[in-house]
Amino acid sequence: MKDLALSxxxxxxxxxxxxxxxxxxxGRANVMxxxxxxxxxxxxxxxxxxxxNADYSFAALRATKQCVIxxxxxxxxxxxxxxxxxxxxxxxxxxxxxxxxxxxECVVAPLVVECFANLECKVVDTxxxxxxxxxxxxxxxxxxxPAQKNPKTIHHHGFGRFAVDGEMIQLKSKMP
Amino acid sequence: MKDLALSxxxxxxxxxxxxxxxxxxxGRANVMxxxxxxxxxxxxxxxxxxxxNADYSFAALRATKQCVIxxxxxxxxxxxxxxxxxxxxxxxxxxxxxxxxxxxECVVAPLVVECFANLECKVVDTxxxxxxxxxxxxxxxxxxxPAQKNPKTIHHHGFGRFAVDGEMIQLKSKMP
Numbered sequence: 275m276k277d278l279a280l281s282x283x284x285x286x287x288x289x290x291x292x293x294x295x296x297x298x299x300x301g302r303a304n305v306m307x308x309x310x311x312x313x314x315x316x317x318x319x320x321x322x323x324x325x326x327n328a329d330y331s332f333a334a335l336r337a338t339k340q341c342v343i344x345x346x347x348x349x350x351x352x353x354x355x356x357x358x359x360x361x362x363x364x365x366x367x368x369x370x371x372x373x374x375x376x377x378x379e380c381v382v383a384p385l386v387v388e389c390f391a392n393l394e395c396k397v398v399d400t401x402x403x404x405x406x407x408x409x410x411x412x413x414x415x416x417x418x419x420p421a422q423k424n425p426k427t428i429h430h431h432g433f434g435r436f437a438v439d440g441e442m443i444q445l446k447s448k449m450p
Numbered sequence: 451m452k453d454l455a456l457s458x459x460x461x462x463x464x465x466x467x468x469x470x471x472x473x474x475x476x477g478r479a480n481v482m483x484x485x486x487x488x489x490x491x492x493x494x495x496x497x498x499x500x501x502x503n504a505d506y507s508f509a510a511l512r513a514t515k516q517c518v519i520x521x522x523x524x525x526x527x528x529x530x531x532x533x534x535x536x537x538x539x540x541x542x543x544x545x546x547x548x549x550x551x552x553x554x555e556c557v558v559a560p561l562v563v564e565c566f567a568n569l570e571c572k573v574v575d576t577x578x579x580x581x582x583x584x585x586x587x588x589x590x591x592x593x594x595x596p597a598q599k600n601p602k603t604i605h606h607h608g609f610g611r612f613a614v615d616g617e618m619i620q621l622k623s624k625m626p
Contacts, residue, residue, distance in 0.1 A: 282608075284608065285607050285608040288466075288485050288486065288605075288606050288607070288608065289466055289485075289605035289606060289607055289613055290464075290465055290466010290467065290485075290605055291466065307625075309464050309465075309466075310464065310488045310489045310490065311488055312486045312487055312488035312498060312499070312500065313486045313500070314486065314500055314582050314583075314584055315500075315582065320582065322488060322498050322582075322584060323488070324488065324489070324490055324491075351619065351621060352621060355621040355622065355623045358623060358624070358625050359622075359623065359624045359625075399578070399581075399582075401577055401578065402575070402577065402578060402586070405575075406490050406491065406496065406498075406575075406586065407490075408490055408498060410578070410582065426616070427613075428619070429464075429465035429466055429605070429615070430464050430465060430625075431461050431464065431465055431618075432458075432460065432461040432464065432626060433623060433625070433626060434620055434621045434622055434623030434625070435618060435619075435620050436618065436619050436620075436621065437465055437603075437615040437616065437617075437618055438615075438616045438617045438618070438619060439605070439613040439614075439615075439616055440602070440613065440614045440615055440616020440617065441613075441614045441616065442607075442611060442612070442613055442614070443527065443604070443611075443612050443614060444610055444611050444612075445527060445528060445531040445610045445612065446531065446535075446610055447531045447534060447535065447609060447610030448534070448535045449483075449534050449535070449606075449609070449610070450608060450609060
């Protein structure tokens with residue numbers, strides 16, 4: 275894995291991919307599937323995400339205030355769905371789904387080696403957690419796997435139906 | 451345009467499409483391009499979105515607390531980019547880009563007839579506006595254009611590069 279400039283993080287999350295979110299607490303790592311997240315700021319990269327208080331990850335995220343957002347490509351889609359179908363309450367998902375955790379640099383939550391990008395995050399604002407389960411995260415370190423060329427991401431339409439990235443188009447935008 | 455059940459709104463926004471956001475104030479309607487938004491709750495559908503205070507729409511959104519999120523399909527992509535390249539400060543974008551505004555049912559902001567879905571929204575939480583320009587919206591009414599079959603959406607990767615929806619896949623998910 276290679277360093278990714280923090281100023282480029284938005285290019286990974288703005289398109290709306292399904293992602294994985296890892297946490298670690300009391301020596302146990304966990305991973306969940308998530309697609310309710312958005313960029314909030316370019317630099318430093320801030321992200322808003324919803325982690326339901328019904329999710330096992332919620333308590334770890336709130337207590338440790340640290341997580342990793344790992345972005346899987348299409349090849350991992352079947353595993354991503356299975357990760358979403360079970361709970362860390364009674365399952366070691368890294369073991370069950372043969373995912374490789376790697377220690378992160380700035381947070382206790384692990385990176386997911388199989389994902390093409392990994393974003394180490396710290397919770398910086400919890401004002402909307404009680405009412406909406408909405409966390410504001412700052413991405414403090416980002417990794418990209420240069421071996422995964424042009425990864426296609428998946429986009430959830432509900433009930434296991436996903437759009438896969440298709441054609442890439444280029445238009446004359448003044449926007450970053 | 452046809453009613454869409456509010457319980458299905460998340461299926462439109464969760465995949466992360468580029469959208470349009472309309473506002474109206476003092477008899478003037480405006481429209482901007484946006485892709486920093488996420489679902490926050492299924493029912494009633496709540497959405498978090500970032501509208502920069504550098505955007506002309508910001509003042510109207512904050513003052514009226516109403517907007518419409520309109521979802522364009524691929525065919526509108528060139529117009530969406532042009533909408534993002536200019537400001538409502540000095541441009542009547544509905545006129546310039548030949549978009550058809552239609553009165554909404556519950557909000558002062560107009561629907562965009564050319565879009566395949568239109569979501570009438572009211573701002574319900576402004577606690578994160580001052581710090582992050584992040585608004586919490588409630589979708590109070592949703593419309594779908596049944597004449598637009600299987601619309602493909604676009605997903606911004608930065609600097610005018612967009613992924614277009616490709617193949618749809620179905621996996622065995624227990625998630626809504």
